[in-house]
Amino acid sequence: MSFYNFAYLDEQTKRMVRRALLKAVAVPGHQVPFGSREMPLPYGWGTGGIQVTASILGRNDVLKVIDQGADDTTNAVSIRRFFARTAGVATTTRTAEASVIQTRHRIPETALREGQIVVYQVPLPEPLSRLEPSRAAASEMHALGDYGLMHVKLYEDIARLGHVSISYDYPVMVNRRYLMAPSPIPAFDNPKLNRSPALHLFGAGREKRIYAVPPYTEVRSLDFEDHPFRLTRAPQSCALCGARTSYLDEIVTDDMGGRMFICSDTDYCAERREKDAAE
Amino acid sequence: MTGLDLPGFADPVGDAQTTFRALLDAMARPGTLHEVADLAAPPPLGAASASVLLTLVDGETSLWLDASCMAARAWLVFHCGAVLTDDPATAAFAVSIGMPPLGIFCAGNDVAPEESATLVVQVEELGTGPAYRFSGPGLRLPSLLQVAGLPEDFPVQWTANHALYPRGIDLVLCAGARFCCLPRSVQIEMG
Numbered sequence: 001m002s003f004y005n006f007a008y009l010d011e012q013t014k015r016m017v018r019r020a021l022l023k024a025v026a027v028p029g030h031q032v033p034f035g036s037r038e039m040p041l042p043y044g045w046g047t048g049g050i051q052v053t054a055s056i057l058g059r060n061d062v063l064k065v066i067d068q069g070a071d072d073t074t075n076a077v078s079i080r081r082f083f084a085r086t087a088g089v090a091t092t093t094r095t096a097e098a099s100v101i102q103t104r105h106r107i108p109e110t111a112l113r114e115g116q117i118v119v120y121q122v123p124l125p126e127p128l129s130r131l132e133p134s135r136a137a138a139s140e141m142h143a144l145g146d147y148g149l150m151h152v153k154l155y156e157d158i159a160r161l162g163h164v165s166i167s168y169d170y171p172v173m174v175n176r177r178y179l180m181a182p183s184p185i186p187a188f189d190n191p192k193l194n195r196s197p198a199l200h201l202f203g204a205g206r207e208k209r210i211y212a213v214p215p216y217t218e219v220r221s222l223d224f225e226d227h228p229f230r231l232t233r234a235p236q237s238c239a240l241c242g243a244r245t246s247y248l249d250e251i252v253t254d255d256m257g258g259r260m261f262i263c264s265d266t267d268y269c270a271e272r273r274e275k276d277a278a279e
Numbered sequence: 280m281t282g283l284d285l286p287g288f289a290d291p292v293g294d295a296q297t298t299f300r301a302l303l304d305a306m307a308r309p310g311t312l313h314e315v316a317d318l319a320a321p322p323p324l325g326a327a328s329a330s331v332l333l334t335l336v337d338g339e340t341s342l343w344l345d346a347s348c349m350a351a352r353a354w355l356v357f358h359c360g361a362v363l364t365d366d367p368a369t370a371a372f373a374v375s376i377g378m379p380p381l382g383i384f385c386a387g388n389d390v391a392p393e394e395s396a397t398l399v400v401q402v403e404e405l406g407t408g409p410a411y412r413f414s415g416p417g418l419r420l421p422s423l424l425q426v427a428g429l430p431e432d433f434p435v436q437w438t439a440n441h442a443l444y445p446r447g448i449d450l451v452l453c454a455g456a457r458f459c460c461l462p463r464s465v466q467i468e469m470g
Binding site for chain 1: 291292293295296297299300302303304306307308334335337339340371388389392393395397416417418419444445449462463464
């Protein structure tokens with residue numbers, strides 16, 4: 001497609017996003033404002049992630065795009081095709097083969113390695129937004145490192161329900177300084193961010209914010225000494241590949257109460273089944 | 280000789296992208312050495328500092344040059360469209376041969392630490408000279424890097440800069456075609 005610049009965005013925009021990305025990496029977990037552009041798809045479909053990907057992507061990159069862990073859902077297919085057409089990059093569904101992974105709401109099950117970059121599509125970058133509606137007041141709390149409000153929210157959950165009732169977008173402390181929304185990944189994925197060998201970049205298009213977690217950076221899910229952070233996962237094993245440790249989706253199969261649990265990460269599931277078939 | 284007879288990137292889109300990815304990796308893994316493609320840089324700039332500036336600086340950013348870099352001024356204005364400033368405290372980017380005192384640049388504020396300056400500093404050599412030990416986000420284990428041409432009190436200056444965290448200056452050290460990044464989050468000791 002010669003009608004567009006490489007990877008769609010013009011060079012001026014890329015420079016602006018790139019400057020924001022470098023500052024975001026220098027201050028892990030801090031939300032850096034950027035001049036989010038109008039993209040050829042609506043807000044809420046990953047415009048932030050797409051602008052980050054467009055600004056980092058090179059001709060030799062291999063791109064993987066997932067939506068809730070799946071390579072074959074509408075959002076993933078559209079974004080993958082968008083970059084295949086505007087940048088001509090190679091695409092893959094294999095986590096291990098990808099150099100850039102754009103994701104909506106999951107971290108792949110396959111362990112990430114050094115040199116890989118994960119780009120997250122973020123709807124609400126401000127972890128305090130549900131507790132403090134004013135953006136200015138929330139920024140001041142970040143400046144002061146004053147996160148008492150979030151601790152009170154967790155405490156109230158425990159006092160009322162006996163556990164913290166956040167199952168996704170579970171708030172984390174990055175490098176012991178900034179409270180960060182890890183985007184709506186399940187809390188199950190939070191530990192994968194801690195001291196991960198990969199670089200994690202977060203883009204929020206509508207909210208115009210970029211933030212980052214460099215490799216090997218401490219990312220701790222908020223908790224209390226007597227109520228430590230605990231992983232939750234459906235107790236079933238995957239109906240297709242039998243995995244007992246992966247994150248599962250519940251699929252309703254009929255109107256008689258029938259349901260099955262399968263891996264949310266389609267690449268992980270398919271690879272396990274291929275391996276089983278080969279043996 | 281103003282350097283204006285020298286070209287910018289041969290492939291503006293591709294070269295800016297490869298330089299940026301090296302910068303991103305360098306910033307994410309402080310103290311790791313990276314190399315840029317060959318570029319006919321205007322003296323006294325080396326290929327690395329010229330490439331970094333072509334990649335990041337444009338009409339939206341203010342640029343401060345130390346007196347020894349003035350020979351490259353016309354080239355930077357033409358190829359980057361940079362807006363030059365005389366006041367280091369207002370510069371988003373600063374270029375200098377040898378380390379300037381860090382205190383003269385903007386370190387951002389607590390609400391917007393990203394407004395701090397990024398310094399592109401040319402040192403004598405990377406990979407030889409006194410060893411420095413880096414630790415912090417981005418590094419699995421503390422790493423060592425030899426840098427020739429930093430002032431003796433650099434670790435002290437840096438400790439003061441690091442103490443401002445999350446405010447603080449970010450450094451890009453360049454020598455010839457090589458460069459490395461030192462974000463404010465990194466701790467530095469003599470190795």
